[in-house]
Amino acid sequence: MQKKWWMESVGYQIYPKSFYDSNHDGIGDIKGIYEKLDYLNHLGVNLIWICPFYDSPMDDNGYDVRDFYNVYSEFGTLEDVKELITKAHGLGIKVVMDFVLNHTSDEHPWFIESRKAKNNPYRDYYIWHDGKMVDDKKVEPTNWGSFFGGSCWNYDELTDSYYMKIFSDKMPDLNWKNPKVRQEMIDVGKWWLELGIDGFRIDAVSHLDRARLIDIKNQKDKYPLDWTKFSNLPKVHDYLKILNESLFKPYDVLTIGEVGGQATIEEAKKYAGFESNELSMVFNFDHNWCNNLFDITNPKKLKTNVVDLKKTFDKWQKAFATDGWMPLNWLNHDQPRLMSQYGDYKYPLESGKMLATALHMMRGTPFVYQGEEIGMTNYPFEDVNDFDDISSRATYIYELEKTPDDPVRALKVASLRSRDNARTAMQWSKDLYGGFSLEEPKISNNRNYKRINVASQLNNNNSLLNHYKKLIDLRRFSAYKDIITYGAYEQIDIENEDLYIYKRILDDKVLLIINSFSKKKLTYDMSHFEITNIVISNYKDQKLKNKTLILRAFESIVFEIKESL
Structure with a gap:
């Protein structure tokens, strides 16, 4: 199997608008990322993905690009970007930026x-x-x-x-059938790579082709949404092979495509199989919605479908076991917060650590989304005007049309799913505005920052932040580095509704990862395993009695084992 630097990396996604405000104008900026690189280095990540910072009218928070060769003025300047790249590289951190191929701004x-x-x-x-x-x-x-x-x-x-325009009215779709468009985007990519960027996360990459212009047969909606009209169509692969040959391969860069939740395993392999000659890997969203989110309005009624979640992970892990590579991520800037989606509000520390372990011990390249490592939560929206995200406002309007006499319900539904949940100001300290800025942020600032912040967790060895740091250290620097990175993945007891258990195997080494998704006390038979070491756990001790493991609420343990015959 080929080995690349990005297979042995741990990534961290940054949403620049809400990460850190260095000049205190209420909005995050490039210098803010520069100033926090030492923190990211301390955390242990060696790869950062920065969401769009191109010049933009900000109709869709930077994904509506007005100028591919310049920086949004409130984020800073090209010189700021150059200084950021230089410092990051000096710390051994690679820099990946968003590459927006499907559309531009209508002001381009x-x-x-x-x-x-x-x-x-x-x-x-x-x-x-x-x-x-x-x-x-x-x-x-x-x-x-x-x-x-x-x-x-x-x-x-x-x-x-x-x-x-398959997104906003202000984001017209580019015509990739036109070879001039393809060359223009190759030129954009080369320009940024020459500047020092180490790769691209490619936005909406599955949408570069269009089906024949024939109406959808649908009696219910005036404008039905059918992904198959502009997702994962054949010519997308032709275009990506051109990009790979002209751009990605000559510069030997990391490329991560966003293929959403509609790409099949077969399609994903076409994008990112080792022999695909297209992309390094692809993000999918299949695991993001394994709960009853779309059936509730009260967040306390959220329930994870653990079996569905496990089967989703298993499907993708098996598919890329030998002929491809995967990114590992719980969320990004387009999903609700992890702790509000799969965590437990009564057991935030235990469930947060369990979720981190469950993901980071799998095969693939892990990505931490800003604030995930401290357990940031969804924002308590109180008014539709609290939404900055265009799709959240559209969801509110859609839900309000269904129940015009119940705007409270429409707000609750839109709030639970809102992309703005992940885009609130990063919570650095218990100081005013969470240490994000000295001025009132122009983005939402969750009022729980006094309780959930970086400063309060940095020197607490038992904190969620330091659990993430330990997991990253294990993957990058420990004696378990190779097995965590390259070991085979084998899931156990897949129909168990409470426990997510899998093994990582490399040569004669075996790790057993046990994660409880329940607040109930559970037991697990360990008689088939000889425990040789406890690698990491989210509790200070372990309860093992007569070869039976007693698991407390959201307990998570990684054992090194020898299997008994």
């Missing part, structure tokens, strides 16, 4: 030119259509829905035409 010069006239040289950079006539009225070319609600087409009066 290409689009401004594109909409001027039908014969403009930039017209074919985007997906334009004249529309169709229905009952003597011009309507959208198709009834396809957008991810952010409504039609995936937007009408433009200037040329009496529609452009496709």
Whole structure:
């Protein structure tokens, strides 16, 4: 099996707007990341993925790019980025940035030119259509829905035409059939790699192709959302092979594609198998929603479907066991907070440590999302105006249309799923605004920062933060480094509704990882195993009696074992 530097790395995702505000204007910035690199080095990560910091109108928090070659002014300057890369590399930390391929902002010069006239040289950079006539009225070319609600087409009066936009109205989709578009994006990538970037997380990479423009048969919704119209279609792989040959391979960089929750195992292998010649690995979201989130309005009613979660992990671990590599992540900037999704509010420390162990002992490259390591939680939204995220507002409107007389319910539903939960200000200390800024943040600031923050956990050996640090040390520097990184994964007792148990095996070494997803006292028969060492645990002691392991609430233990015949 090939071995790459990123297989032996631990990543940390940074959402720059909410990470740290160095100039105290209420918004995080590039210098803020620079100032916190020593903290990240202390934590032990050696790879950071930074969400978009390109120049942008910020309709979708930077994923609507106005200029690929410049930095959003409130985040800083290109010089700040260069200084960040230099310091990170000096600490042995690689820097990966978001590469946005599917769309631009409607304020991008290409689009401004594109909409001027039908014969403009930039017209074919985007997906334009004249529309169709229905009952003597011009309507959208198709009834396809957008991810952010409504039609995936937007009408433009200037040329009496529609452009496709599967996200926001202000984010027109690029036309990847046009070789000029492909070359433009290759040039963008080369420019950033020459600047010193070590790779890319590729946003919405599965959406670069489009199906034939035929209406979806659906009597229920005016604009039904059907992922198959613009997700994981054949030509995406052609485009990625071109990018790999022209850009990724010559620079030998890390590339992580975002393929969402609709990519099959077979599709994922096409993207990131060792012989795919496309990407290094792909993020999927299959494990993000293994609970009853979409059926409740009260967060205390959340219940994890442990068997479903285990089967999801097992499916992906088996698929990439020998001919590919996976990133490991509980969440990113688009999901609710881990502690609010799978943790337990009565046992935050125990459940938080268990969740960390369960993920970090698997095969793959782990990614920690900012604040995950201290147990940050969802934000208590009280008003629709608290939402900064365009999709959260769209969800609220959609839910309100279903029950117009119950805006409280609509707010609760949108709040539970909101992407803004992961985008609140990082909680550095118990000081005003959580130490994020000296000024009131322009983003939400969770009021539990006095209880949950970095400063209070740094020197507490029993803290969640230091549990993450111990897990990272185990993976990167310990005698167990090779087995944790490259060992085989084998899940045990997959139908158990409370325990997630798996082994990691390399040569004659075996690790047994036991994680309880229950607050109840549980037992597990250990008579088949000879314990040779306790590698890490979230309790100070272990209760083993007559070869029976007694597990307390959310207990998690990693044993080194020898298996009895």
